[in-house]
Amino acid sequence: MINRYSRQIMSDIWTDQSKYSIWLDIELFAHEAMEARGSVEKGLTEKIRKKLKNLTFDVDRILEIEKKTHHDVIAFLTYISECIGEKDARYLHQGMTSSDLLDTSLCIQLKRSTKIILDDLSELLDQLYTKAHEYKYLPTIGRSHGIHAEPTTIGLKFAQSYAEFNRAKHRMNQAEKEISICSLSGAVGTYANIDPEIEIYVAKKLSLQTETIATQVIPRDRFAFYFSILGLIAGSIERISTEIRHLQRTEVDEMSEQFQKGQKGSSSMPHKRNPVLTENLTGIARLIRGMVVPAQENIALWHERDISHSSVERVNAPDAVILTDFAISRLSNVIKNIGVNEERISENLDRLNGLIYSQRILLSLTQKGISREKSYEIVQKNASKSWDTRSDFKKIIMDDEDIKEIMKVEEINELFSLEYHLKHVDFIYKKVFKKQK
Numbered sequence: 001m002i003n004r005y006s007r008q009i010m011s012d013i014w015t016d017q018s019k020y021s022i023w024l025d026i027e028l029f030a031h032e033a034m035e036a037r038g039s040v041e042k043g044l045t046e047k048i049r050k051k052l053k054n055l056t057f058d059v060d061r062i063l064e065i066e067k068k069t070h071h072d073v074i075a076f077l078t079y080i081s082e083c084i085g086e087k088d089a090r091y092l093h094q095g096m097t098s099s100d101l102l103d104t105s106l107c108i109q110l111k112r113s114t115k116i117i118l119d120d121l122s123e124l125l126d127q128l129y130t131k132a133h134e135y136k137y138l139p140t141i142g143r144s145h146g147i148h149a150e151p152t153t154i155g156l157k158f159a160q161s162y163a164e165f166n167r168a169k170h171r172m173n174q175a176e177k178e179i180s181i182c183s184l185s186g187a188v189g190t191y192a193n194i195d196p197e198i199e200i201y202v203a204k205k206l207s208l209q210t211e212t213i214a215t216q217v218i219p220r221d222r223f224a225f226y227f228s229i230l231g232l233i234a235g236s237i238e239r240i241s242t243e244i245r246h247l248q249r250t251e252v253d254e255m256s257e258q259f260q261k262g263q264k265g266s267s268s269m270p271h272k273r274n275p276v277l278t279e280n281l282t283g284i285a286r287l288i289r290g291m292v293v294p295a296q297e298n299i300a301l302w303h304e305r306d307i308s309h310s311s312v313e314r315v316n317a318p319d320a321v322i323l324t325d326f327a328i329s330r331l332s333n334v335i336k337n338i339g340v341n342e343e344r345i346s347e348n349l350d351r352l353n354g355l356i357y358s359q360r361i362l363l364s365l366t367q368k369g370i371s372r373e374k375s376y377e378i379v380q381k382n383a384s385k386s387w388d389t390r391s392d393f394k395k396i397i398m399d400d401e402d403i404k405e406i407m408k409v410e411e412i413n414e415l416f417s418l419e420y421h422l423k424h425v426d427f428i429y430k431k432v433f434k435k436q437k
Helices: 009-016 018-035 043-053 059-069 071-085 098-134 152-181 195-207 219-247 275-291 292-297 308-336 342-349 355-367 372-389 392-397 409-415 425-432
Strands: 139-144 147-153
Touching: 009 018, 009 098, 018 043, 018 059, 018 071, 018 098, 018 195, 018 308, 043 071, 043 098, 043 219, 043 392, 059 355, 071 098, 071 308, 098 152, 098 219, 098 308, 098 355, 139 342, 147 152, 147 355, 219 275, 219 308, 275 292, 275 308, 292 308, 355 372, 355 409, 372 392
Parallel strands: none
Antiparallel strands: 139 147
């Protein structure tokens, strides 16, 4: 992934140095296990470790070997053999196949990446929690189909996202378990040339679980599940980003991204303050979701294995987690510094001259014994008059002869109550934050 959308803490996991270090750990743990079982001469593992202490991998040399071998794992093993001598290297990779190394390494990289993503989600949840409670009772207009509907609160918007990303965190924990797998079962997964105890030993050393049954490769449904969860997180990122973008529109002007000193919104129009961060997040979310389908298509491989999955994973594994980390971190920053225009929120709440209380009139009429159909007809007639003439809906209702016959002025006044719509905010918050701070 390009540096523009990468954070160093995540991209470091996917460097060649990091990958080769993991490969060496796997090989040496397997070597150590074989030594403990008597199939490798005593003390050889420690001898190799001393020779490789503080090793910085010569990536250029490994790639040079690969140009000749056309095989990355063989190139790596050849390089290690050069470093420690052919005699001492003769037991490395014994009974293993390339997929044992590649798949187990990929799981470790994803597991390490997941730890960062989980920390990112915790930070985002903290920011959403803070905003949800800061604006818990700040009334705003709710919208359906982009049209004013009924009152809600700004706090409830943040609380909804909190609940959504809390679910994402739970799913990410499950995804981590799904890919925390070690598989050292050799060619076609039968353990013919490597004792199953070696796999158990290495898995324990690496804090992984052993694969239930491999077909030489770890089954790709595990990785498909993992990237599907990243796709869901991306969808949640886009949902709240789209909401913020809408609320920053000039005509709405209820929320806005922080506009920093020295920042420019347009190369031609000096007045512009654009929602560039959330627009960026919308695009990144599309990229992440675009990596889900290839991961799902990797599930079907020929017989015990082929490498059609390999090219996909070399790209989408690092890119998907790097982008997810970057996007969550950026979203946390947006939420932390979000601007809330309370004056404009109040103006927009009253923009339809009281029409947002139409449902209460409808329900009240039905409770007075009028059929729902007739009640709807009466309210819609008056609502249309208010909408078309931009006049006060309450006054129109007060002047309606059909309504005056069955409802007192005091009753009508009570129906235009903002507090009525917010009476269960505490109930919702208890559901959302019941196990939280």
